[in-house]
Amino acid sequence: MSGRGRAGRRIALIVGAVLILGGFGYLVYGGLDENLVYFLTPTELLERGDAAYDAPVRLGGQVDPGTVVWDAAALDLRFQLTDGTQRIEVHSKGAPPQMFRDGIGVVVEGRLTRAGIFESTNLMVKHSNEYRPPPEGHEPRQMYKSLVREGAR
């Protein structure tokens, strides 16, 4: 094989690799832009105006006390999510976690519909890393004492 042929093949290889990587980089960038999920509070979401609707969002805030409507048979959950300033009605299908209750911090994933209701596909209770002793009578071992059976596994 001639030296020129080798050099030519080498250049062709490098050009090919650059083209493939460049095209791939472009694809990655486009894919990234479309699939970003913003983490917002109700105030921030509503501030976005028209862009707020039908875009995937993670919405964080607290469950407004007294607004929870839970239909256990239909597994249908509605509540108001608030950040203290704005509130958004959230609708979710499926069982909420055991810890879900009034006033707790939650993150919901989903989209805000044109009807102004946030359709949630995933509901997570926010982890608190700081230890707070539960209020008197709310220790699980006291609350669920009646479930303890003799000879249970």
Next chain:
Amino acid sequence: MIQTIGSSSIAVALALTLYGVVAAVVGVRRRRPELLRSAEAVAYTNFGLLSLATLAMVYALVTHDFSVSYVAQVGSRSTPLFITIISLWSALEGSILFWGWVLAAYTAAAVYLNRERHGSLVPYALTILLGVGAFFYLLLVGPANPFGTRWPVPADGPGPNPLLQNHILMAVHPPLLYLGYVGMTVPFAFAIGALLSGRLDDTWIRTTRRWTVAAWTFLTLAIVAGMWWSYEVLGWGGYWAWDPVENASFMPWLTATAFLHSVMVQERRGMLKVWNLSLIIATFLLTILGTFLTRSGIVSSVHAFTAGSIGYYFLAFIAAILVFSLVVLAGRSQELRSAGNLDGVASRETVFLLNNLLLSAFTFTVLLGTLYPLVAEALRGVKVSVGAPFYNRMTLPLCVALLFLMGVGPALPWRSASRETLRRQLLPPLAAAVLVAVASVAFGVRQVYAVLAFAFGAFALVANLREYGTGVRARMRAHAEGPLTALRHLVAANPRRYGGYVAHIGVIAMAIGIAASSTFRMERDATLRSGETVEVPGGRFALRFDELWALDEPQRFVVGAYMTVLREGREIGRLDPRLNFYRGNDQPIATPAVRTRPDLDIYVNLMAFERDGSSATFRILTEPLVFWIWLGGGIIGLGAAIALWPGRRRRAALMTDPAIPAGKGGER
């Protein structure tokens, strides 16, 4: 007392290590063997000192010495002994200590096994190993000191993170991950050693081949164990969420996998020298980046322990390693010319090149998706996450292409293949692929990537099995051996090659398990009164909720549900999903119950329950072929064990002359 033993061991190790770095460099430059011996002695002494510090910490944990800051942070009198011991790696400081100990062990072993060999390569490699060690000892002396003193001494502690003490795999996943991560330091050190010493042939690759394969294997098993843990604990029925910390373990795996393949091209054809050095440097950097992501608290996840100054140390270290490696690499670039050239397009080296291109693109995608949220938050002040659709869209084509190449590579010879060879080697696997594709579509599979995964999985499976078939038949003819003897001799003659094919089969099993379980996953939530029965999605099974029960344990309070699995009205098994309420944590940790069978997993998670036990809400999932993901991990481990087995040539060489570099020849 314990604090003194622990802290002083680490401080002495740091001082000795700094001396060792200087001694090794001066010793090799000025040709002073006595200095080199003293630097080697530092490697052994460090192992002793770090072992002492680690033992001191385990002792403090087991004796509940809450005056030690780390014990006060993760210990608790009510935690069972076994969990107490493994909480050594359940928080930042302890895990850095464990890391330091593993690195000290690797360093001592690498020095011992390569002493008085390879001229100046080993002293330079030792310099790098000690330098990396110095960084971790510095962390242990400074921002991640586990041996701080608590005063007044607390009476009890909070215990380790509940998510981590909830499953036995937490005893397995972190040590495997550290063995994998830290193990990558050895080939990195020898690569830089090769650059510094000017021994630019493939001595560094041959010397560290087993180290790289072993580290890769640990990393693979760690990732699989992590997936399994996630499946068994997190309760959403998945095993991979493109979480930043999962990505952190996956990126070095991708580059290390590329490296394992591309070094063969250098060994056979003398090509890709700069590329191989770059890959191993990238792998090492990605392990440190992964530790930075998981340990600095910069991303929020199960693994992120604290936010502190430690992140800056890691950033500085990453920057230093990057600049240093690039400068050293650039300095030798003139001497790193390829000895060989690409002869034919249809050759094994081409497949390795494509494999490396795809794995690099894969790494790049994951890196971008992982770092983008950090950059966006730092520069634009917005909190974003990159959704799974991004990763799936970008990486699924790469996955099926890699699966395809996994079948083409073993089937093609080095240099170039004739048309006839191509036809003979590729037709049977192609036939299998077409058959499986048609069958999948006929059985109602409509997802393009699932069909491609099954078809290319079949393609690669047949191609790899055929390598065994032709090898065994050739031996049976040539040596008049029985099939089993022929198989044994075939593998023993070239364990690396045939172990590699077994590992391929493990990857294929995993790929098919992942494709099937993610495509055909079915899910439903149901609130049941006790005694009530519900159909499991898919219709083949039903589940009856029998009764709610609770158990008061010292470290936690368990609420569980007894459930019976029914098939056509007959009782065929029991499941008991639970919620564990750990002391000192207001959020219960779910423990889903999984009925695993080779064809189908039934997965039940207890979501919520009435206080009086009258009813409870469950999430019920079915996922086919999940079993094959875990089995595939085991097969990869088996393949790696075969590849690490000393081959006949190596054994003979070891018996006659210990100075012969490991594994000369052996490849086809």
